Amino acid sequence: MKRVAVVGAGWSGLACALELAHRGQAVALFDAAPQAGGRARAVGIRLGDREFMLDNGQHLLIGAYTETLRAMAAVGVHIDRALLRLPFEIRYPDGFLLRAPRLPAPLHLAAGLLSAAGLSWTGRRHALASVMRWRRQHWRLTDDVPASTLFAGAPDDIVRRVWRPLCLAALNVEPSDASGQILLNVLRDSLAGGAHSADLLIPRLDLTRAFVAAALERLLASGAELRLRSAVQGLARSDGRWRIDSRGGALAVDSVVLALPPDRAAQLLVTGQRHELATTVEALQSIAMAPIATVYLRYPPTVRLPWPACALLDDAAGGRHGQWVFDRGQLDEENAGVLSVVISAAQSALSAGTKPLEAQIAAQLRTDLGLPAPLASTTVAERRATIVPVPGLKRPPTRLALPSLYLAGDAAAGDYPSTIEGSVRAGVAAARALHADTRVG
Ligand SMILES: Cc1cc2nc3c(=O)[nH]c(=O)nc-3n(C[C@H](O)[C@H](O)[C@H](O)COP(=O)(O)OP(=O)(O)OC[C@H]3O[C@@H](n4cnc5c(N)ncnc54)[C@H](O)[C@@H]3O)c2cc1C
Structure with missing residues (x-):
């Protein structure tokens, strides 16, 4: 059986390892830390x-986190026990309330805006017109622009109480620093998705109990090898295989998935000294956090x-x-x-x-x-x-420029911002690409 090393046991590496194990691959999962979960634990x-x-x-x-919810359910997590599901709402203590009832999009938003408390009528009209315009454009920008450009001319209350907070929550940067396209991708899947896509899902359990522990248990039961406290320090290709050097020694594997933050992925790729990876390393090094x-x-x-x-x-x-x-x-x-x-x-x-x-x-x-x-x-x-989702952000693709080498994590290309869902999607995409390539090879 072919052996795969997944480097990084955050939500991306876990989702990738689960998908690979499910497809019958022999997985060795490495993490530098004493515990799995990475940035969400x-x-x-x-x-x-x-x-x-x-x-x-x-x-x-949010409800649009379809791959995350699927991965959680697949390892036996009871979603309603792990997460509190609320209809989309933005509420402030001073009485402002924008709440979208569970109607098909965009009716839920229209109804929410009509019944909003504390929002000016110009704010409501402008928000609805903006959403209808983005919808007509299929949520695509010809050229990416800062998210602040999307709200140009919007009344102050709708920017201050709705658009900016949504941008900060989803992209973790001010609208002037954020990719308008990445924000539109999130709004498309949430505000214009199914009736439950915009729901807010607040973890009731801590994130280790909500997914990480169950994922590890499932992996171990499927025969995967778990190497914690095993920082991978070197990656080299020889005789058609990959050699992984970690604190625990060297391991030869057929394929490698890097599910690491961008700087760590770049550090590791540099150790291979392969000119084919120079563009990838440069792209990863240019990503700010x-x-x-x-x-x-x-x-x-x-x-x-x-x-x-x-x-x-x-x-x-x-x-x-x-x-x-x-x-x-x-x-x-x-x-x-x-x-x-x-x-x-x-x-x-x-x-x-x-x-x-x-x-x-x-x-x-x-x-x-x-x-x-x-x-x-x-x-x-x-x-x-x-990661800072600058307008026009370039993230390397899933398949890297050498055989059997894949990138997951929030550093990998995808239309989501640096979120749990973005990472889980990238992990699943890497596993599927690897599996498809293995079958062809
Ligand atoms: C405070 C905070 C709040 C957030 N809020 C939200 C939110 O509300 N909603 C949302 O969706 N997202 C949120 N995020 C983002 C989300 O947590 C991350 O996007 C996601 O967890 C990243 O997962 P990952 O698996 O891609 O990377 P990571 O979680 O970073 O996993 C990478 C793993 O690689 C390991 N590693 C590093 N170097 C090596 C090496 N050389 N060898 C082996 N292992 C190595 C690390 O120890 C780590 O476990 C938040 C993040 C933070 C930190």
Whole structure:
């Protein structure tokens, strides 16, 4: 049986390894870290006198994450136990509410805009006209432009309360830095997809329990080899096979899938010293990363928000950095009193240090939601959380320029931003390409 090495056990590598194992391939899965899950996994977070199992950053999924939901279900995860499903809504504590009822697109958005609370009529009309125009253009731009260009001329309230927050949540950069096309791809699949595509899916369980642990269990049961704490340091081609050098020694395999962040994939490809890969390495090295900060705050267990989650109006210059707040206690009783506040594109929020940031977030929650002072708080700052989706972003293709070498992860070409779904899709695409090539070869 042919042997495949999947390098990187984040959601992309796991999805790829599962797909390969399902198709009968012998898989060896490597990860440098002591645990799988990469950028979407559980971590122990100390808040005062207790440690909570939370995530390395608050994540939000949407109904359009079809491959992710399929992969979760395939390893036996009970989706409704793992994720809280809510109809699409953007709600602010001051009473603003845009909620799309579960009607076929674009009726759900039209109904949502008509019934929105706190939105100007010019804002509603402009939003609906924009969506209808993008739909007529089949969600395609002839030339990619910054996402901010898509909202040119839109009333301030719709930009500030709807388009910019959606861009930050999905692409993790300001609209002026974001690819308009990648944002339209997400809006196409969510706002114009099936009746449930725009649903918000908030993890109830931590992300390791929601997928990673079940994926590993399924892989081990199917005979896959799992090598954690095994950073792959070298990759060389000889005699028609690949040699993988890791801390655990050398391993010869027939095919390799790199499911790594772009900089790590580039580092590894350079070790092979193959001129055929120069363009790929250059493309990977040109990809920049953007940070996300999650501030976790612990209140007495009786403190509850009126909703499981809501948006917050941010204003970095005024020290209001929080963009979304989630009530972890409404998702899992174990975490009663714990709130998570998300800050996308978090460069400026993190510049003054995490303690001042936590104090600012606590003040923002006091002002907006009338909360008392928290008992404890801590920040998870992921400085390399997602790739920056610049307009015209060039990501290398799944099949690289040498035989039996494939790229997955958010570094690989695809029409999604750097998200769980983008990574899972890239992992599945690499597995399918490899399987097809193996059958032909
Ligand atoms: C704080 C935060 C919040 C986010 N919020 C959202 C969200 O709300 N919704 C959403 O969809 N997405 C979100 N994302 C993005 C999402 O988590 C990532 O896009 C996704 O997890 C990336 O998965 P991946 O498998 O491609 O890469 P990774 O998770 O980075 O996996 C790569 C793996 O490779 C390993 N590795 C690195 N070098 C080597 C080596 N040399 N040898 C072996 N192994 C190696 C790493 O240890 C890692 O486990 C967020 C990310 C962060 C950090």
